[in-house]
Amino acid sequence: xxxxxxxxxxxxxxxxxxxxxxxxxxxxxxxxxxxxxxxxxxxxxxxxxxxxxxxxxxxxxxxxxxxxxxxxxxxxxxxxxxxxxxxxxxxxxxxxxxxxxxxxxxxxxxxxxxxxxxxxxxxxxxxxxxxxxxxxxxxxxxxxxxxxxxxxxxxxxxxxxxxxxxxxxxxxxxxxxxxxxxxxxxxxxxxxxxxxxxxxxxxxxxxxxxxxxxxxxxxxxxxxxxxxxxxxxxxxxxxxxxxxxxxxxxxxxxxxxxxxxxxxxxx
Numbered sequence: 001x002x003x004x005x006x007x008x009x010x011x012x013x014x015x016x017x018x019x020x021x022x023x024x025x026x027x028x029x030x031x032x033x034x035x036x037x038x039x040x041x042x043x044x045x046x047x048x049x050x051x052x053x054x055x056x057x058x059x060x061x062x063x064x065x066x067x068x069x070x071x072x073x074x075x076x077x078x079x080x081x082x083x084x085x086x087x088x089x090x091x092x093x094x095x096x097x098x099x100x101x102x103x104x105x106x107x108x109x110x111x112x113x114x115x116x117x118x119x120x121x122x123x124x125x126x127x128x129x130x131x132x133x134x135x136x137x138x139x140x141x142x143x144x145x146x147x148x149x150x151x152x153x154x155x156x157x158x159x160x161x162x163x164x165x166x167x168x169x170x171x172x173x174x175x176x177x178x179x180x181x182x183x184x185x186x187x188x189x190x191x192x193x194x195x196x197x198x199x200x201x202x203x204x205x206x207x208x209x210x211x212x213x214x215x216x217x218x219x220x221x222x223x224x225x226x227x228x229x230x231x232x233x234x235x236x237x238x239x240x241x242x243x244x245x246x247x248x249x250x251x252x253x254x255x256x257x258x259x260x261x262x263x264x265x266x267x
Contacts, residue, residue, distance in 0.1 A: 078119050078215065078242070085115065086215075086241040087259045088185055092172055092229035095179045102186040104140060112139035113186035116239040120189060123214040132206045133193060137235075140186035143178035150177050174231050182230075188219050188238040199234040211237055212245035217255070224254035 090096035105114035107121070120136075127134050141149075150171055157167035175181075182188045195201025211217060219238035220230045238255060240248065248258045 078122060079115065081115060081241060083241075083244070083262060086239070086244055087255070087262060088187070089256065089259055090180060090182055090184055091256065092176060092180055096181075096184045100185070102140060102184070104186065108136050110136045110139050110189075111186070112189065116187055116189075119214045119216070119239060123211065123216065126210065126214070127203075127206055130206060132203055134203055134207070135192045136189055137192045138183070138190040139188065141181075141183035143181075143184055145178075146176065146181050146183055147178035150175060173225075173229065176230065182219060182236070182238065185238075188236050189216075190233075190236045192235065204234050207237060212242070212249055215239055215242040215245050217245045217248050219255065221254050224257070227254050227256040 088097065088100050103114045104111055105117060106112075107117050112120075124134055153171045153175060154164070154167045157170060158164060162170070176183075178184070191203065191207070192198065193201055193203035195203060198204050207216075208218070216237040217240055218234070219236045220228050220233040222232040222234075225231060240255065240258075244258065244262075248255070251258065251261070253261060
């Protein structure tokens with residue numbers, strides 16, 4: 001009986017080739033993933049450099065933005081007060097409230113309420129930059145001084161032939177009595193300039209255009225004589241605060257009309 005030879009086991013070439021292909025594919029995919037990661041990192045790096053480039057020169061500021069910034073620096077923030085101060089009234093029909101007290105100071109040789117000085121100083125500075133000179137001639141006057149000057153003016157008119165009634169009416173409409181007068185607030189500034197006729201001069205035109213920027217408004221405007229009880233005065237400007245001054249211009253109101261308007265709005 002013949003002995004059978006043991007069977008030989010032959011490895012399949014096909015299986016070996018498949019493993020080789022799989023390994024090669026894994027290697028390729030690994031390289032691809034590495035390349036993708038490197039590309040992504042490079043893209044992020046470039047984006048960061050574009051946004052936060054420490055070596056980039058700053059972009060030039062436009063002249064409009066620069067001038068606005070310079071303007072804001074030239075006009076510092078001004079104090080803000082409540083309407084119990086801003087809109088206090090004193091006229092021929094209404095005496096200055098007993099609750100109101102003037103905080104007196106002297107600015108450019110003239111007595112006034114110290115609370116208006118920052119705005120007034122800023123306004124005079126702005127006018128000077130525009131080549132306009134504003135000189136302050138009057139502001140605060142006590143009730144006693146007001147009455148003394150009132151009587152002097154009445155007597156002067158009577159000596160020139162006017163009756164007392166007419167003299168008092170005339171002085172009241174142009175000057176006023178003590179306690180019933182804007183001068184006792186220390187908030188209305190009377191200006192003068194080199195112009196012979198202030199109303200038509202450069203100073204008056206500048207104030208008409210720019211005073212509201214600093215919280216001032218014409219105290220005795222033309223056409224409002226019945227409301228103010230005073231004749232038109234182009235040289236007297238009253239501090240009321242910036243927002244009130246702007247609103248008064250929009251509504252074309254004098255102080256008496258505007259104070260009544262605000263009172264109605266507040267109920």
